[in-house]
Amino acid sequence: MQTRDESGFVECTANLLRFGLPVVTLAIGLLVWDLIVRLNDIPPYQLPGPILVFKTLVQDWQILGGSLLVTLTTTFEGFIAAAVGGVAMAFLFNRSRLVEYSLYPYAIILQVTPVVAIAPLLLIYLPQQLAVVACAWIVAFFPVLANTTLGLNSVDSNLKDLFALYGASNEQTLWQLKLPSALPHILGGLRIAGGLSLIGAVVAEIAAGSAGAGSGLAYRIAESGYRLNIPRMFAALLLLSAAGIVIFMGLSLISHLVLRRWHESALGKES
Numbered sequence: 001m002q003t004r005d006e007s008g009f010v011e012c013t014a015n016l017l018r019f020g021l022p023v024v025t026l027a028i029g030l031l032v033w034d035l036i037v038r039l040n041d042i043p044p045y046q047l048p049g050p051i052l053v054f055k056t057l058v059q060d061w062q063i064l065g066g067s068l069l070v071t072l073t074t075t076f077e078g079f080i081a082a083a084v085g086g087v088a089m090a091f092l093f094n095r096s097r098l099v100e101y102s103l104y105p106y107a108i109i110l111q112v113t114p115v116v117a118i119a120p121l122l123l124i125y126l127p128q129q130l131a132v133v134a135c136a137w138i139v140a141f142f143p144v145l146a147n148t149t150l151g152l153n154s155v156d157s158n159l160k161d162l163f164a165l166y167g168a169s170n171e172q173t174l175w176q177l178k179l180p181s182a183l184p185h186i187l188g189g190l191r192i193a194g195g196l197s198l199i200g201a202v203v204a205e206i207a208a209g210s211a212g213a214g215s216g217l218a219y220r221i222a223e224s225g226y227r228l229n230i231p232r233m234f235a236a237l238l239l240l241s242a243a244g245i246v247i248f249m250g251l252s253l254i255s256h257l258v259l260r261r262w263h264e265s266a267l268g269k270e271s
Contacts, residue, residue, distance in 0.1 A: 078136020086144025147189030151182025
């Protein structure tokens with residue numbers, strides 16, 4: 001059997017590997033990228049080196065930072081709309097099978113239709129900002145709806161029978177049994193929806209940029225491509241990737257804080 005000190009050393013080593021290996025891999029990738037550009041003397045309009053990309057990010061921060069704020073605002077609005085709408089509709093589906101059978105197929109159609117095909121139509125019929133938010137909502141809505149519906153329908157039948165035996169009302173069963181049981185599924189759907197809402201916002205911004213309007217990061221990427229300003233394009237792409245990582249990590253942290261005291265998925269990470 002391992003002593004407490006040995007167990008702590010093993011856990012510390014595992015954490016170092018978990019967080020250290022990605023950093024080392026990133027450093028090696030940047031070094032290889034820089035060497036390829038330098039040794040082959042590749043011009044910046046074809047492939048800029050990582051140092052030039054970071055310099056461009058600093059020099060153009062006034063433009064890129066404002067565009068990042070626009071994209072994050074759109075992403076947040078689409079995500080909130082998807083979270084509220086998806087959870088509310090899942091609750092409605094759980095209360096009425098007739099409503100679920102009537103509307104769920106249309107939610108699936110909305111999910112499988114490519115948002116890149118919907119965005120130009122929304123830009124025709126809606127104001128630009130509302131159309132961009134709608135695209136973010138469309139992409140993020142279904143994961144929340146599907147995961148919440150699954151969670152509400154996956155409650156232990158023995159527990160439902162126990163609640164019925166003690167005379168619990170439908171509202172009591174929903175709030176005291178079904179919702180806590182579905183919470184891990186809801187939080188999982190929100191983690192997925194966070195990244196997808198960013199993707200929807202980016203697609204809509206590209207469509208808006210093609211129509212001659214826009215100010216988000218995706219518009220800056222398209223604009224930089226037209227002007228062959230490839231370093232700025234890479235810098236904007238770097239900001240988009242960083243934003244997506246921060247969104248996912250933030251939602252994962254919220255999920256862990258909510259579940260850590262009672263659910264197995266979080267308890268296992270602290271043991």
